[in-house]
Amino acid sequence: MKIDVLSLFPEMFEGVLHTSIMKKAQENEAVSFAVTDFRSFSGNKHHKVDDYPYGGGAGMVLKAEPLFAAVDALSLDASKKPRVILMCPQGERFNQKKAEELAQEEHLVFLCGHYEGYDERIREHLVTDELSLGDFVLTGGEIAAMAMIDSVVRLLPNVLGNTDSPVLDSFSTGLLEHPQYTRPSEFRGMKVPEVLLSGNHAAIDKWREEQAVIRTFERRKDLLEHAPLTPHQQQVLKRLIEEKNN
Structure with missing residues (x-):
């Protein structure tokens, strides 16, 4: 996969993209990364990429020309057009399903804005996706892009040491992940559940299935509406609901 980032502050990505x-x-x-300062596509000697909004108002608006020119340049050698992703608090909320979808692409371009907003023609005619980390506003799109890139890249083949890791992550199964423990088996009087020490893998798998439902029920009930539950998990959920209602 190739990932391009268009940002006014490319230095922000150095640590994130080149460690761990x-x-x-x-x-x-x-994967290969490239971070480009789209000021270089401004087309004017002052490298100006923003201007006052038509109709008046506070703040500055990113101009269409430099971002269109930058994406055109990044697309020249591509076998097909890249997925162009706009970082925007008004966009679709990013989640694990979207990360899995983007991990299937060959080329992603992340547009990171600053200032008051974007010229609307960027939304309408340049980007394929508008994505948001959540219902809050950041000073720029860089931090959001870093988080999304990390979540996508870790799903690619030959990235994580254990191929089962992304499959069992919270949200990948539709549920939150079951509790995890490691050595020692007892710490300050707190013991690891006996089933995990039993060596009985069928019993361990059953316990993990149950715990995933319990944890999701306690923390994120909304996920259970669409989660693909096994028959055993359906029984666990039914029991939890009955216990709550009694």
Whole structure:
């Protein structure tokens, strides 16, 4: 996969894209990154990329010309047009399902804005997706793009050491992940559940199925509306509901 980022502050990405799993992903040739300052596509000697909004109002608006020119340049050698993603608090809320969808693409371009907003023609005619991290506003799109890139890249083949890891993550199954424990088996009087020490993998799998439902019921009931539950998990959920109603 190739990932391009268009930002006015490319230095913000240095640490994130060149350490930990993102560094490993590049070393394994699962992904390549390029971060471009789109001021270089401004077309004027002052590298101005924003202007006052028509009709008046507070703040400055990012101009259409530099972003269109930058995306055109990044698309020249591509076998097909890239997925162009606008970071925007008005966009679709990003989630694991969207990360899995984007992980299937060959080329992603993330547009990171600043100032008051974007010229509307960027939304209407340039981007394929508008995505948001949540119902809050950041000073720019860079932090949101970093989070989304991380969540997408970790799903690519040969990135995580254990191929089961992304499959079992919270949200990938429709539920929150079951509790995890490691050594020692007892710490300050707190013990690891006996089933995890039993060596009985069928019993362990059953316990994990149950715990995923219990944790989701306690923390994110909304996820249970569409989660693909096994027959055993359906029984666990029914029991939880009955206990709550009694």
